[in-house]
Amino acid sequence: MYYCRSRxxxxxxxxxxxxxxxxxxDPESIGGLNLYCYxxxxxxxxxxxxxxxxxxxxxxxxxxxxxxxxxxxxGFGAAYIPDVIENVKVDGFQWSDLNTFEDNWQHYIGxxxxxxxxxxxxxxxxxxxxxxxxxxxxxxALSIGGTAISGGTALxxxxxxxxxxxxxxxxxxxxISNQETFEWSDMFIEAGANAISGMLTFTGAIVGGIMGVKxxxxxxxxxxxxxxxxxxxxFGVYPIKAILAYIKKKLKERY
Numbered sequence: 684m685y686y687c688r689s690r691x692x693x694x695x696x697x698x699x700x701x702x703x704x705x706x707x708x709d710p711e712s713i714g715g716l717n718l719y720c721y722x723x724x725x726x727x728x729x730x731x732x733x734x735x736x737x738x739x740x741x742x743x744x745x746x747x748x749x750x751x752x753x754x755x756x757x758g759f760g761a762a763y764i765p766d767v768i769e770n771v772k773v774d775g776f777q778w779s780d781l782n783t784f785e786d787n788w789q790h791y792i793g794x795x796x797x798x799x800x801x802x803x804x805x806x807x808x809x810x811x812x813x814x815x816x817x818x819x820x821x822x823x824a825l826s827i828g829g830t831a832i833s834g835g836t837a838l839x840x841x842x843x844x845x846x847x848x849x850x851x852x853x854x855x856x857x858x859i860s861n862q863e864t865f866e867w868s869d870m871f872i873e874a875g876a877n878a879i880s881g882m883l884t885f886t887g888a889i890v891g892g893i894m895g896v897k898x899x900x901x902x903x904x905x906x907x908x909x910x911x912x913x914x915x916x917x918f919g920v921y922p923i924k925a926i927l928a929y930i931k932k933k934l935k936e937r938y
Contacts, residue, residue, distance in 0.1 A: 698719040699719050702719055742810060742814075743807065746810035747803045747806040749806050749809075750803050750805045750807065750809065752799070753802050753805075753806075754798040754799050754801050754802015754803065754852070755796070756798070758794040758795050758797055758799065758856070759795040762791050762794035763783065763787075763794075766783040766787060767780055767781060767783060770783065787862070789861045790860045790862045790863070792859055793856045793857070793861075793863070794856055796855050796859060797852040797854075797855045797856025798856075799852070800852035801845075801851075801853075801877050803844075804844040804846070804847065804849060804877060804881055805848075805881050807845070807881075808841035808842070808844070808845055808884040808885040810888075811825075811838070811840060811841045812837070812841065812887070812888025812889045812891075813892040814837070814892065815834050815889050816888060816893040817892040817893075818892075819834075819893055820892065838882070838885055841881055841882075841884075841885050842878050842882050842885070844881070845880065846881075847874070848877060849873050849875070849876065849877020850870050850874035850877075853865075853870045853873035853874070854870060857869075872934050876930075
Protein backbone atom coordinates (compact mmCIF):
# COMPACT_ATOMS: atom_id res chain seq x y z
CA MET A 684 0.00 0.00 0.00
CA TYR A 685 1.03 3.59 -0.61
CA TYR A 686 0.36 6.38 1.87
CA CYS A 687 -0.75 9.53 0.02
CA ARG A 688 -1.03 11.99 2.89
CA SER A 689 -4.77 11.57 3.41
CA ARG A 690 -5.38 7.82 2.89
CA UNK A 691 -3.80 4.61 1.63
CA UNK A 692 -3.86 3.45 -1.99
CA UNK A 693 -3.93 -0.29 -2.76
CA UNK A 694 -2.34 -0.97 -6.19
CA UNK A 695 -3.69 -4.50 -6.33
CA UNK A 696 -7.25 -3.23 -5.99
CA UNK A 697 -6.61 -0.11 -8.11
CA UNK A 698 -8.43 1.97 -5.55
CA UNK A 699 -8.14 3.57 -2.12
CA UNK A 700 -8.33 1.55 1.07
CA UNK A 701 -11.10 3.75 2.49
CA UNK A 702 -13.74 5.94 0.91
CA UNK A 703 -13.28 9.62 0.15
CA UNK A 704 -15.34 12.30 1.89
CA UNK A 705 -19.01 12.27 0.90
CA UNK A 706 -18.63 15.92 -0.13
CA UNK A 707 -16.82 14.68 -3.25
CA UNK A 708 -19.88 12.82 -4.58
CA ASP A 709 -20.79 14.07 -8.05
CA PRO A 710 -24.00 12.48 -9.39
CA GLU A 711 -23.49 14.22 -12.73
CA SER A 712 -20.33 12.22 -13.44
CA ILE A 713 -19.94 8.41 -13.54
CA GLY A 714 -16.54 8.69 -11.86
CA GLY A 715 -18.04 10.93 -9.19
CA LEU A 716 -20.32 8.19 -7.87
CA ASN A 717 -17.50 5.95 -6.63
CA LEU A 718 -15.70 7.35 -3.59
CA TYR A 719 -13.12 4.54 -3.75
CA CYS A 720 -11.94 5.19 -7.31
CA TYR A 721 -8.62 6.76 -8.26
CA UNK A 722 -8.38 9.70 -10.67
CA UNK A 723 -11.88 9.35 -12.10
CA UNK A 724 -11.17 5.68 -12.86
CA UNK A 725 -8.50 6.72 -15.35
CA UNK A 726 -5.08 6.12 -13.71
CA UNK A 727 -3.39 5.83 -17.11
CA UNK A 728 -4.08 9.46 -18.02
CA UNK A 729 -4.12 11.11 -14.58
CA UNK A 730 -2.19 11.07 -11.31
CA UNK A 731 -3.30 12.39 -7.92
CA UNK A 732 -0.39 12.63 -5.46
CA UNK A 733 -2.48 14.28 -2.74
CA UNK A 734 -5.27 11.73 -2.76
CA UNK A 735 -8.05 14.28 -3.18
CA UNK A 736 -8.07 16.55 -6.18
CA UNK A 737 -6.63 16.64 -9.68
CA UNK A 738 -7.18 19.30 -12.36
CA UNK A 739 -7.65 17.59 -15.70
CA UNK A 740 -7.20 18.99 -19.19
CA UNK A 741 -10.96 18.70 -19.65
CA UNK A 742 -11.59 20.91 -16.64
CA UNK A 743 -9.08 23.49 -17.84
CA UNK A 744 -10.54 23.66 -21.35
CA UNK A 745 -14.09 23.78 -19.99
CA UNK A 746 -13.20 26.67 -17.66
CA UNK A 747 -11.43 28.50 -20.48
CA UNK A 748 -14.49 27.91 -22.66
CA UNK A 749 -16.79 29.39 -20.03
CA UNK A 750 -14.46 32.38 -19.63
CA UNK A 751 -14.36 32.82 -23.40
CA UNK A 752 -18.17 32.82 -23.65
CA UNK A 753 -18.55 35.31 -20.79
CA UNK A 754 -15.78 37.51 -22.23
CA UNK A 755 -17.45 37.51 -25.64
CA UNK A 756 -20.74 38.59 -24.07
CA UNK A 757 -19.07 41.36 -22.09
CA GLY A 758 -17.13 42.52 -25.15
CA PHE A 759 -20.26 42.71 -27.29
CA GLY A 760 -22.25 44.43 -24.55
CA ALA A 761 -19.51 47.01 -23.94
CA ALA A 762 -19.64 48.00 -27.61
CA TYR A 763 -23.37 47.65 -28.30
CA ILE A 764 -25.03 49.12 -25.20
CA PRO A 765 -23.39 52.59 -25.41
CA ASP A 766 -24.61 52.91 -29.02
CA VAL A 767 -28.17 52.08 -27.98
CA ILE A 768 -28.02 54.57 -25.10
CA GLU A 769 -26.73 57.24 -27.47
CA ASN A 770 -29.69 56.62 -29.82
CA VAL A 771 -32.17 56.82 -26.95
CA LYS A 772 -30.74 60.15 -25.81
CA VAL A 773 -31.54 61.73 -29.18
CA ASP A 774 -35.34 61.39 -29.25
CA GLY A 775 -36.39 58.98 -26.51
CA PHE A 776 -36.74 55.23 -26.73
CA GLN A 777 -37.91 53.68 -29.97
CA TRP A 778 -37.60 50.06 -31.01
CA SER A 779 -35.50 51.12 -33.96
CA ASP A 780 -32.88 52.38 -31.49
CA LEU A 781 -31.93 48.74 -30.85
CA ASN A 782 -30.85 48.30 -34.46
CA THR A 783 -27.35 49.78 -34.46
CA PHE A 784 -25.70 47.13 -36.61
CA GLU A 785 -25.73 48.80 -40.04
CA ASP A 786 -22.66 50.98 -39.46
CA ASN A 787 -21.20 49.21 -36.46
CA TRP A 788 -21.25 45.48 -37.21
CA GLN A 789 -17.51 45.31 -37.83
CA HIS A 790 -16.82 47.04 -34.51
CA TYR A 791 -19.17 44.63 -32.70
CA ILE A 792 -17.46 41.58 -34.21
CA GLY A 793 -14.06 42.89 -33.16
CA UNK A 794 -15.26 43.66 -29.63
CA UNK A 795 -16.89 40.23 -29.30
CA UNK A 796 -13.87 38.27 -30.50
CA UNK A 797 -11.47 40.44 -28.53
CA UNK A 798 -13.53 39.95 -25.39
CA UNK A 799 -13.57 36.21 -26.00
CA UNK A 800 -9.76 36.05 -26.20
CA UNK A 801 -9.34 38.16 -23.06
CA UNK A 802 -11.96 36.08 -21.24
CA UNK A 803 -10.03 32.86 -21.89
CA UNK A 804 -7.29 34.00 -19.52
CA UNK A 805 -9.85 34.89 -16.85
CA UNK A 806 -11.38 31.42 -17.20
CA UNK A 807 -7.96 29.88 -16.57
CA UNK A 808 -7.60 32.00 -13.41
CA UNK A 809 -10.98 30.80 -12.13
CA UNK A 810 -10.00 27.17 -12.67
CA UNK A 811 -6.64 27.45 -10.92
CA UNK A 812 -8.00 29.56 -8.07
CA UNK A 813 -10.91 27.25 -7.37
CA UNK A 814 -8.62 24.23 -7.52
CA UNK A 815 -6.29 25.85 -5.00
CA UNK A 816 -9.25 26.62 -2.76
CA UNK A 817 -10.29 22.96 -2.80
CA UNK A 818 -6.72 21.90 -2.02
CA UNK A 819 -6.47 24.36 0.88
CA UNK A 820 -9.79 23.27 2.35
CA UNK A 821 -8.72 19.61 2.35
CA UNK A 822 -5.11 20.18 3.38
CA UNK A 823 -3.78 18.55 0.21
CA ALA A 824 -1.65 19.57 -2.75
CA LEU A 825 -2.98 21.07 -5.96
CA SER A 826 -2.23 18.83 -8.92
CA ILE A 827 -2.44 19.50 -12.65
CA GLY A 828 -2.39 16.18 -14.42
CA GLY A 829 0.21 14.28 -12.41
CA THR A 830 2.27 17.30 -11.30
CA ALA A 831 1.76 18.98 -7.94
CA ILE A 832 2.11 22.79 -8.06
CA SER A 833 2.28 25.45 -5.37
CA GLY A 834 -0.24 28.23 -4.87
CA GLY A 835 2.32 30.77 -6.10
CA THR A 836 2.88 28.80 -9.28
CA ALA A 837 -0.87 28.54 -9.87
CA LEU A 838 -1.25 32.30 -9.37
CA UNK A 839 1.68 33.05 -11.71
CA UNK A 840 0.24 30.75 -14.39
CA UNK A 841 -3.20 32.34 -14.17
CA UNK A 842 -2.07 35.98 -14.05
CA UNK A 843 0.47 35.58 -16.86
CA UNK A 844 -2.19 33.84 -18.96
CA UNK A 845 -4.62 36.70 -18.29
CA UNK A 846 -1.94 39.27 -19.19
CA UNK A 847 -1.19 37.60 -22.51
CA UNK A 848 -4.85 37.02 -23.38
CA UNK A 849 -5.69 40.64 -22.49
CA UNK A 850 -3.06 41.95 -24.88
CA UNK A 851 -4.06 39.54 -27.62
CA UNK A 852 -7.72 40.39 -27.10
CA UNK A 853 -6.96 44.06 -27.62
CA UNK A 854 -4.96 43.28 -30.76
CA UNK A 855 -7.83 41.19 -32.16
CA UNK A 856 -10.42 43.86 -31.32
CA UNK A 857 -8.52 46.74 -32.90
CA UNK A 858 -7.48 44.60 -35.86
CA ILE A 859 -11.10 43.95 -36.81
CA SER A 860 -12.91 47.06 -35.56
CA ASN A 861 -13.43 50.02 -37.88
CA GLN A 862 -13.70 52.40 -34.91
CA GLU A 863 -10.45 51.71 -33.03
CA THR A 864 -6.80 51.85 -33.96
CA PHE A 865 -3.98 49.85 -32.41
CA GLU A 866 -1.74 51.65 -29.89
CA TRP A 867 1.08 49.92 -28.04
CA SER A 868 0.39 51.86 -24.85
CA ASP A 869 -3.27 50.86 -24.93
CA MET A 870 -2.34 47.22 -25.49
CA PHE A 871 -0.20 47.13 -22.34
CA ILE A 872 -2.92 48.93 -20.36
CA GLU A 873 -5.46 46.34 -21.52
CA ALA A 874 -3.06 43.48 -20.76
CA GLY A 875 -2.28 44.83 -17.29
CA ALA A 876 -5.93 45.44 -16.49
CA ASN A 877 -6.81 41.91 -17.59
CA ALA A 878 -4.00 40.52 -15.42
CA ILE A 879 -5.32 42.40 -12.36
CA SER A 880 -8.83 41.21 -13.21
CA GLY A 881 -7.46 37.67 -13.43
CA MET A 882 -5.83 38.06 -10.01
CA LEU A 883 -9.15 39.19 -8.53
CA THR A 884 -10.91 36.26 -10.19
CA PHE A 885 -8.24 33.90 -8.84
CA THR A 886 -8.79 35.25 -5.31
CA GLY A 887 -12.56 34.98 -5.57
CA ALA A 888 -12.26 31.45 -6.94
CA ILE A 889 -10.10 30.43 -3.97
CA VAL A 890 -12.90 31.54 -1.67
CA GLY A 891 -15.39 29.59 -3.78
CA GLY A 892 -13.22 26.48 -3.65
CA ILE A 893 -12.88 26.70 0.13
CA MET A 894 -16.65 27.18 0.48
CA GLY A 895 -17.23 24.02 -1.54
CA VAL A 896 -18.52 25.56 -4.76
CA LYS A 897 -17.58 23.15 -7.55
CA UNK A 898 -14.63 24.07 -9.68
CA UNK A 899 -15.74 25.70 -12.94
CA UNK A 900 -15.62 23.11 -15.68
CA UNK A 901 -15.62 20.08 -13.36
CA UNK A 902 -19.34 19.42 -13.66
CA UNK A 903 -21.59 22.30 -14.68
CA UNK A 904 -24.88 22.97 -12.97
CA UNK A 905 -26.83 26.22 -12.76
CA UNK A 906 -26.79 26.12 -8.95
CA UNK A 907 -23.01 25.98 -8.73
CA UNK A 908 -22.64 28.53 -11.53
CA UNK A 909 -24.93 30.96 -9.68
CA UNK A 910 -23.24 30.36 -6.32
CA UNK A 911 -19.83 30.97 -7.84
CA UNK A 912 -20.77 34.33 -9.34
CA UNK A 913 -22.88 35.45 -6.34
CA UNK A 914 -19.89 34.70 -4.14
CA UNK A 915 -17.64 36.73 -6.43
CA UNK A 916 -20.06 39.66 -6.19
CA UNK A 917 -20.47 39.34 -2.40
CA PHE A 918 -16.73 39.32 -1.72
CA GLY A 919 -16.21 42.40 -3.87
CA VAL A 920 -14.58 40.83 -6.91
CA TYR A 921 -17.04 42.27 -9.43
CA PRO A 922 -17.33 45.74 -7.82
CA ILE A 923 -13.53 46.02 -7.82
CA LYS A 924 -13.51 44.94 -11.48
CA ALA A 925 -15.97 47.74 -12.28
CA ILE A 926 -13.62 50.25 -10.62
CA LEU A 927 -10.73 48.71 -12.54
CA ALA A 928 -12.59 49.20 -15.83
CA TYR A 929 -13.07 52.88 -14.98
CA ILE A 930 -9.36 53.28 -14.13
CA LYS A 931 -8.41 51.54 -17.40
CA LYS A 932 -10.61 53.96 -19.34
CA LYS A 933 -8.99 56.99 -17.70
CA LEU A 934 -5.48 55.66 -18.31
CA LYS A 935 -6.21 55.15 -22.00
CA GLU A 936 -7.59 58.70 -22.23
CA ARG A 937 -4.44 60.10 -20.62
CA TYR A 938 -1.82 58.02 -22.41
